[in-house]
Amino acid sequence: MSRRTIATLAALGAALCLAGPARAQDRAAQGTAPAATSAPASAPTAAGTSNSAANSAANSAADSALDERTAAVARTLRCPVCQGESIQASPSELAQQMRTLVKDRLRAGESPDQVRAYFVSKYGEWILLEPSMTGLNKLLYAFPVLLVIGGLAFVAMLVRRWTGTAASPPPSPPAP
Amino acid sequence: MNWKRAFVAVVAALPLLWLFKFGFTRNPADIPSPLPGRPAPAFALPVFATGEGPLARTVGDTLRLREFSGKVLVVNFWASWCIPCREEHEALTTSARDYIGRPVQFVGVLYNDRPADALRWIAGLGGQSYPALLDPGARMAIDYGVYGVPETFIIDPAGRITYKHTGAITRAVLHTWIDSLVSDKATRAPASRGSGR
Numbered sequence A: 001m002s003r004r005t006i007a008t009l010a011a012l013g014a015a016l017c018l019a020g021p022a023r024a025q026d027r028a029a030q031g032t033a034p035a036a037t038s039a040p041a042s043a044p045t046a047a048g049t050s051n052s053a054a055n056s057a058a059n060s061a062a063d064s065a066l067d068e069r070t071a072a073v074a075r076t077l078r079c080p081v082c083q084g085e086s087i088q089a090s091p092s093e094l095a096q097q098m099r100t101l102v103k104d105r106l107r108a109g110e111s112p113d114q115v116r117a118y119f120v121s122k123y124g125e126w127i128l129l130e131p132s133m134t135g136l137n138k139l140l141y142a143f144p145v146l147l148v149i150g151g152l153a154f155v156a157m158l159v160r161r162w163t164g165t166a167a168s169p170p171p172s173p174p175a176p
Numbered sequence B: 001m002n003w004k005r006a007f008v009a010v011v012a013a014l015p016l017l018w019l020f021k022f023g024f025t026r027n028p029a030d031i032p033s034p035l036p037g038r039p040a041p042a043f044a045l046p047v048f049a050t051g052e053g054p055l056a057r058t059v060g061d062t063l064r065l066r067e068f069s070g071k072v073l074v075v076n077f078w079a080s081w082c083i084p085c086r087e088e089h090e091a092l093t094t095s096a097r098d099y100i101g102r103p104v105q106f107v108g109v110l111y112n113d114r115p116a117d118a119l120r121w122i123a124g125l126g127g128q129s130y131p132a133l134l135d136p137g138a139r140m141a142i143d144y145g146v147y148g149v150p151e152t153f154i155i156d157p158a159g160r161i162t163y164k165h166t167g168a169i170t171r172a173v174l175h176t177w178i179d180s181l182v183s184d185k186a187t188r189a190p191a192s193r194g195s196g197r
Helices: A002-047 A052-074 A093-107 A112-123 A137-167 B002-024 B083-098 B115-124 B136-143 B171-186 B190-195
Strands: B044-049 B062-064 B072-078 B104-110 B132-134 B151-155 B161-166
Touching: A052 A093, A052 A112, A093 A112, A093 B136, B044 B104, B044 B115, B072 B083, B072 B171, B083 B104, B083 B171, B115 B132, B151 B171, B161 B171
Parallel strands: B072 B104, B104 B132
Antiparallel strands: B044 B062, B044 B132, B072 B151, B151 B161
């Protein structure tokens, strides 16, 4: 009985620990998706320069690639006039203007990180929806992990105590 | 035993209470700006509202940041749909008049608004003494990290942003900052100009 309880808890803990990284991988996959699609989109631009039809097709492909890169950056920037929304999600005028600015800067050859750095230089770290993993911010990321480890340790301690008292002779029976 | 427990509980609660005190006394709408102390971003925008008397500029003229080097520059982002802008209009327009003949320039920048509405707004409030600029696409506003109107920036004669004011500004605030920078300038040595205040 007590062994089973411990095994169940251990399984639960393992599941929790695995869930975290799995979600992180999901996110990483999402993050790289736009980059992956932009590579094939830029290929036709190089190939089809002689044919104007192919050229315009390539242009629109390049445009949609730029749109996707813009959206990827816009998703990471906080809309200043909204509550916890990215400038990609917000229909507000300022968010639209910021998206246009992101697009113009990417088109001008800036990297996504350079575009983000521009916005940080104007609005501070606040503009990033996810705090960068540097300096004190690392604490922010470490805290939930520490909390889970601490909680598991606490539960394990409790379980050990409960099972311990169950194994030892029961305390004095309640006096009637 | 019970006292010991109570003591532990209190000690454990203290940091949490401190955190609450920190969190609940802050205005989440206040975004700390990294700009004060940094050089003001350059701009070159067309005048759409002339201003009055000695401060007037021609409609369509392009005003540039560098034109105002050596002067204290007050940049006010506003819009006709913004209620606090109405409140601060008097303070700005009279302060601009107060400093006629001194090395001080006031400039309005229209933020996400139609120029016709803005001109009607100015006329409705009895005019504006200093010129106002159009900022298509809010490029200048974003360059200045504006997230709402009104916001007012005070730029020192060396072209550095000294102060950013969020919300309606008052004459007292304007005068305090401008006076500190103008008197700086009266006794200026090129090296000391960058210090800001």
